Amino acid sequence: MIIARLIADPETLGDNLALAMEMIEARDWEVAGAGMLEFCTNVLELEVVEGNPAGIRQILDQCFPDSDLLLSTVPFETPRLFVSDMDSTMIGQECIDELADFAGLKDRIAAITERAMQGELDFESALRERVGLLKDLPEDAIRQCLDERIRPMDGARTLVATLKSRGCHTVLVTGGFHSFADPVADLLGFDRVVGNRLGLHDGRLTGDLVGGIVDSSVKKKVLLEETARLGEDVVSLATGDGANDIPMIESATHGIAYRAKPKARAAADGWIDRGDLTAILDLYGIARDDWVFD
Structure with a gap:
């Protein structure tokens, strides 16, 4: 059936x-x-x-x-595990593109971002190239960017809060940076954050990354590890919008592409093209009287 x-x-x-x-x-x-x-x-x-x-x-x-x-x-049935991408999924922006604007490089870096999301470039190489272009940008630009540019996607807080109210464990996993993902996760209510770390020295970006890279394989690994921890029969939900999200989307019980690039949309079990993120709650049959408007 x-x-x-x-x-x-x-x-x-x-x-x-x-x-x-x-x-x-x-x-x-x-x-x-x-x-x-x-x-x-x-x-x-x-x-x-x-x-x-x-x-x-x-x-x-x-x-x-x-x-x-x-x-x-x-x-x-309502998922007990929700793993989501951040940029252009839980928030309406691509953080690295917005941060690049403070360095006068938004168009150049955004073009690389778009090609990576379409699956035309190797993710790690594209990420390192973009981060390298941000060398010497003041650390204060991150806070300014968060305050002025970064906004939750419509319905994000209600989606996370409602799933959590029904016993769902929530994980934000991003190829972006903890400098952005940690505040976003706090705002939206995610239980765990997995992301990359920007190198910093004397209050400026070094142009390097610290530690391992969160790429498509890591996103999939996080989903599988959390699934194993909760029980192999657990219903899992993954959302994302780019090529980097495809292995994670394919590994979940239900993978949903949110206003996604064609390759990610084609790989998913479903898509949100019409409504906001609360459409996911509708599709799971969760009555609106039971939604949590946090």
Whole structure:
């Protein structure tokens, strides 16, 4: 059984659902049920027997443009582990790009960031190149950047607080920097932070990184370690937007791409293209009366 839950334009929902069901049945797959969730009446649930997730995903993506969607081959239940990327996922910015603006290098560094997120550049090499360009930037620029530029993504605090209220362990894992991730995690309520560390000396950036690099393999490792700690049958959720998040997204029970680059979106079990981060709560069937507005 494949269970698909989606949020789409209510004005075209009926016609698009009819088209999707016709396309599914044309492949000799059986639609076992279709209807709106009782406690989240904006969410359509579709159950398909003997289909395959990739085929169902393709059909629903075609029939429901600008939607929020999550596919599952197991019954939905609230995740007990939530692991998320930070930049452009839990916050609306790329920290290194904003920090680069204080050095007059935003366009140059942002171009490297974009290519890395698209999967066109080796992550570690791209990261070291960008950090090197920030050499001698005053440490005070980090605090100024946090205060003036960095803002949570809409729905981030409610998503984290609601999941935690239901017993979920939350981890912020980023290819960015603890200098940003620690304050963001405190603001949003994450239980653990994993990130890179900027080299500092005499109040200025050295242009180097301290310690190991948090890349795609580390993100996946964190998710698997936390899963093992909580129990191998634990339901896990991972969110991200770039190529660096793909192994983590693929390793979770449910991987959701948030307004993501094409490669990350294609690798995920679902995506948020329409709403904010609270759409994830809707897709899990968590009634809005149970949301925690922290």
